[in-house]
Amino acid sequence: MSTVVTxxxxxxxxxAAFTDTPTHYCPGCTHGTAHRLIAEVFDEMKIADRVIGVxxxxxxxxxxNYMDTDFVEAAHGRAPAMATGIKRVLPDRIxxxxxxxxxxxxxxxxxxxxxxxxxxxxxxxxxxxxxxGMTGGQxxxxxxxxxxxxxxxxxxxxxxxxxxIRMAEMLATLEGAGYVVRRSLHDPKNIxxxxxxxxxxFETQLRGLGFSMVELLSTCSTGWGVSPVESLDxxxxxxxxxxxxxxYKIAPSVAALKV
Amino acid sequence: xxxxxxxxxxxIAEAAVRAGLEGYFGYPITPQNEILEWLSQRMPELGxxxxxxxxxxxxxxxxxxxxxTGARVMTSSSSPGISLMQEGISYIAGTELPVxxxxxxxxxxxxxxxxxxxxxxxxxxxxxxxxxxxxxxxAPASIQEAVDxxxxxxxxxxxxxxxxxILIDGSIGxxxxxxxxxxxxxxxRKDYPWATNGALGxxxxxxxxxxxxxSIEEEVNLRLLKRWEEIQQNEVRFxxxxxxxxxxxxxxxxxxGRIALSAVRAARAQGIKIGLFRPISVSPxxxxxxxxxxxxxxxxxxxxxxxxxxxxxxxxxxxxRAPLEFYxxxxxxxxxxxxxxxxxxxxxxxxxxxxxxxAQRWLARMTAPKK
Ligand SMILES: Cc1ncc(C[n+]2csc(CCOP(=O)(O)OP(=O)(O)O)c2C)c(N)n1
Ligand code: SF4
Ligand SMILES: [Mg+2]
Numbered sequence: 001m002s003t004v005v006t007x008x009x010x011x012x013x014x015x016a017a018f019t020d021t022p023t024h025y026c027p028g029c030t031h032g033t034a035h036r037l038i039a040e041v042f043d044e045m046k047i048a049d050r051v052i053g054v055x056x057x058x059x060x061x062x063x064x065n066y067m068d069t070d071f072v073e074a075a076h077g078r079a080p081a082m083a084t085g086i087k088r089v090l091p092d093r094i095x096x097x098x099x100x101x102x103x104x105x106x107x108x109x110x111x112x113x114x115x116x117x118x119x120x121x122x123x124x125x126x127x128x129x130x131x132x133g134m135t136g137g138q139x140x141x142x143x144x145x146x147x148x149x150x151x152x153x154x155x156x157x158x159x160x161x162x163x164x165i166r167m168a169e170m171l172a173t174l175e176g177a178g179y180v181v182r183r184s185l186h187d188p189k190n191i192x193x194x195x196x197x198x199x200x201x202f203e204t205q206l207r208g209l210g211f212s213m214v215e216l217l218s219t220c221s222t223g224w225g226v227s228p229v230e231s232l233d234x235x236x237x238x239x240x241x242x243x244x245x246x247x248y249k250i251a252p253s254v255a256a257l258k259v
Numbered sequence: 260x261x262x263x264x265x266x267x268x269x270x271i272a273e274a275a276v277r278a279g280l281e282g283y284f285g286y287p288i289t290p291q292n293e294i295l296e297w298l299s300q301r302m303p304e305l306g307x308x309x310x311x312x313x314x315x316x317x318x319x320x321x322x323x324x325x326x327x328t329g330a331r332v333m334t335s336s337s338s339p340g341i342s343l344m345q346e347g348i349s350y351i352a353g354t355e356l357p358v359x360x361x362x363x364x365x366x367x368x369x370x371x372x373x374x375x376x377x378x379x380x381x382x383x384x385x386x387x388x389x390x391x392x393x394x395x396x397x398a399p400a401s402i403q404e405a406v407d408x409x410x411x412x413x414x415x416x417x418x419x420x421x422x423x424x425i426l427i428d429g430s431i432g433x434x435x436x437x438x439x440x441x442x443x444x445x446x447x448r449k450d451y452p453w454a455t456n457g458a459l460g461x462x463x464x465x466x467x468x469x470x471x472x473x474s475i476e477e478e479v480n481l482r483l484l485k486r487w488e489e490i491q492q493n494e495v496r497f498x499x500x501x502x503x504x505x506x507x508x509x510x511x512x513x514x515x516g517r518i519a520l521s522a523v524r525a526a527r528a529q530g531i532k533i534g535l536f537r538p539i540s541v542s543p544x545x546x547x548x549x550x551x552x553x554x555x556x557x558x559x560x561x562x563x564x565x566x567x568x569x570x571x572x573x574x575x576x577x578x579x580r581a582p583l584e585f586y587x588x589x590x591x592x593x594x595x596x597x598x599x600x601x602x603x604x605x606x607x608x609x610x611x612x613x614x615x616x617x618a619q620r621w622l623a624r625m626t627a628p629k630k
Contacts, residue, residue: 049459054324055467064465070455072327073467075350078320081312085324086455088308089282089332093457111320114313 017042019068028228030185030218031059034127035066037195038098041202042069051094052086054079058100059133059220077108080115083122094205096123101142102132105165109141112171116211119176123201124213126167128182129220130239137223141165144242149223164242168215172248178210180249184217186235190245200259209253217243262437267402268293270438271361271425272335274409276301279446281330282308284321286340289373290429291363294335307446315340319347326356327466329454331413331446335361337429338379339370342387348422349388353468355483357416359409360394360424363432366591374591375428375514380568383424384542391480393487394422395494396542400517402436404539410441417449419490426541428514428564430593491543501527502534507606508552508581509535510573511562515594519562522599531607541569546576553580558610560584562599564592567618574617582610585617 014020017039025031042048051069055061057076064071074082079097087095104112104126115122131149132138138151142164146155168182179201183194194216201212217239219231226234265273272294275283283302285295295311302309308325312318318334325332336344341362351358364379366372381387384396395415399405408425416423455464470476500520502508511519516537523535536552538545553559559581561570570585577583586602588594611617 050457052328052455052457061469064467068458068463070458070463071465071467072324072354072455073465073469074324075320075346078316078323078347081317081320082324082327084310084312084317085282085284085321085326085332086328088310088321089325089330090328090456110313111317114317118310 015039015043017048017068019066021065023066024062025059026222028219028221028231029059031127033185033191034125034194034216034218035063037191037198038125039067040195041199042067044199045202045206047094047202047206051096052090054083054086054095054097056097056099056103058103060098060100060127061134063098077103077106078111079103079108080111080120080122080124084115084118084120087120087122091121094202096125096202098125099127100133101126101128101130101140105141105167112167113174116171116174116177116213119178119210121205121208121210123205125198126213126215127218128167128215128243129218129223130164131220131223133220133223142243144238166243168213168248171213176211177213177249178251179204179212179254181247182215182217182243182245184235184240184245186217186219186232196259200254200257203257203259204254207257209251215243260439260442262439264435265402265438265440266293266433266435267405267427268363268432269297270402270406270440271409272297273301273440274406275333275359276305277441277443278410278413279331279444280307280333281446281448282322282325282332283334284310284312284318284325284332285334286312286315286318286336288337288340290365290375290432291335291337291361293432294361315343316346319344322358323347323351323354323356326351326358327354327454328456329449329451333359333361335363337363337365338367338376341379341382345382345387348394349390349392350468351422352388352392352394352483353390354466355420356466357413357420358422359412359416360422362424362426364426364428372591373429375430375564375593376591377428377513377515377564377568379426380541380563380565383426392483393542394424395419395490395540396424396426397496397539398426398513398541399431399539400513400537402431402434403438405431406438406440410444415494419486421486421490426513430514494540495543495545495548496539497545497548498537498539500535500537502536502552504532505534506532506557507603508556508559509533509562509599509603510538510549510559511535512538512541512569515562515564518594518596519599521596522603525596525600526603526607531603533603544572544576546572549573549576550578550580553577556581558582558584558606560586560602560606561617562594563587564594565589567621570618579613582613583617584611585621587621
């Protein structure tokens with residue numbers, strides 16, 4: 001290996017802010033993609049030694065195994081409250097939460113809305129895979145109408161089980177939010193756009209411009225019952241129409257940032 | 260420092276500020292609002308962190324996060340809010356973090372009322388959260404004692420990486436008494452070897468209460484229990500009154516202990532040989548001292564503002580060493596010294612015998628048709 005890979009021809013390597021740890025995610029799961037993007041942004045911004053991450057309850061419960069930064073592990077849904085506590089006593093550190101849709105949009109709805117409303121200077125990476133991955137594929141608040149899950153076996157019946165929640169749109173209505181966007185992880189172009197958004201979210205925090213959140217549409221082939229490749233197509237065909245990609249809140253001060 | 264007239268809640272809040280409180284996170288609930296209100300002014304003016312959280316869930320998890328950085332942090336609430344905080348309390352215990360919690364108890368169950376009560380004893384002392392953990396719980400009987408216990412609560416929490424609770428009821432929170440507040444201590448951020456405050460110049464740290472490997476989780480539990488044993492060895496606190504020649508011992512904590520003291524003095528004036536044992540640390544519980552006391556007296560009376568939650572701990576300590584009676588008022592009713600005196604006179608006249616269930620006998624008396 002060492003004779004083949006030289007600094008001159010090296011085009012891809014593990015980000016410095018990544019630990020050398022085998023993944024626990026299912027094959028093809030885009031949680032891993034999101035992790036890598038965050039680590040790359042930490043490298044580019046050279047902030048890993050100032051970061052304190054808050055891991056969620058969900059498949060990303062072990063996010064702290066992969067990122068080479070300080071980390072704490074929150075109770076289910078409470079990551080934004082924990083992040084608030086950390087940021088308020090250490091305002092010059094970079095604090096972020098990494099949360100799934102069950103964590104953020106169901107049990108933790110109160111915490112996320114109020115963190116955004118207070119304009120907490122934290123960044124939130126929100127992994128929307130329309131399902132409860134970790135507990136075995138139950139219906140999430142973001143599960144699409146008609147979508148089959150282990151707790152909506154005949155498909156989500158909106159008459160009985162209500163409608164999916166669009167978090168980016170909702171949080172964008174709050175004054176405290178400086179930067180709220182939705183991106184997707186289903187192909188290279190969108191992955192690049194996702195990374196740019198993650199960078200902007202952390203720049204927003206670094207400059208004290210308020211709450212920032214990047215919602216990332218993500219796959220869960222295991223929970224959806226399809227192959228990893230099919231899951232990428234399924235995301236594009238079904239999730240993007242229900243959760244349109246876009247910039248929902250870019251405060252003027254954030255728009256002026258050059259990223 | 261001169262003695263000044265202070266409201267309980269405000270004095271406790273100011274004592275925390277002077278003990279170097281760096282972050283407070285809370286949610287309004289009567290009868291503890293003055294703690295939050297006082298700190299909403301004091302903390303920002305000192306450049307320290309204050310957040311009125313969206314709920315007690317939010318508050319306890321903000322405290323959890325802030326505690327992870329090694330900062331001196333506190334929250335406060337009252338019974339229904341404490342019920343909501345139990346999730347976070349269990350996580351904080353599982354992560355082995357120092358946190359101070361003030362519980363200003365009110366009548367319950369449910370929404371209950373805002374009158375003074377001691378109905379949170381069980382949920383605080385014996386843990387309303389899941390898993391095996393023990394908070395340190397200090398129960399002052401006056402504002403001065405509360406103010407004195409606040410810095411101690413921080414010190415104990417930090418020494419043992421444990422939750423420390425100041426357990427009072429609405430009357431101590433709401434009343435005014437002359438108190439001497441401590442001097443302002445400077446804020447010192449300790450450099451704990453576990454604090455997650457950014458990995459600048461060191462290896463990264465992770466704080467978590469998750470141990471998927473059951474054998475490791477068991478080890479953590481055993482470590483917590485060994486530490487608790489140490490706390491039981493070193494941190495039992497109590498106060499004794501007139502017990503030297505006493506034939507009857509009254510046991511009560513916090514406000515019920517204080518009211519019982521008035522009754523004990525009145526009984527002494529009538530020639531009854533009686534004294535009071537007032538646990539200050541209800542957790543660790545002064546079980547050994549109470550057991551020893553039981554060997555010296557002819558009978559004991561436990562007085563509480565609940566249905567006998569501490570009584571169970573007393574029973575465990577006393578065993579068959581002395582006959583026990585119980586007197587409690589519930590739902591926010593505060594007993595008058597005369598009621599307790601009546602119980603004392605009854606016991607002095609017909610000393611109870613060993614055995615039976617004191618709480619059951621009390622309930623029968625409480626619910627008997629009035630003559
Ligand atoms: C208080 C509490 N309730 C329920 C659970 C069980 N639980 C663990 S993960 C999870 C759902 C996570 O789903 P999501 O946030 O969408 O994350 P994903 O696994 O899909 O990434 C639930 C309900 C828990 N750990 N704690
Ligand atoms: S269950 Fe779904 S979200 Fe969880 S690791 Fe597997 S694919 Fe990813
Ligand atoms: Mg999910």
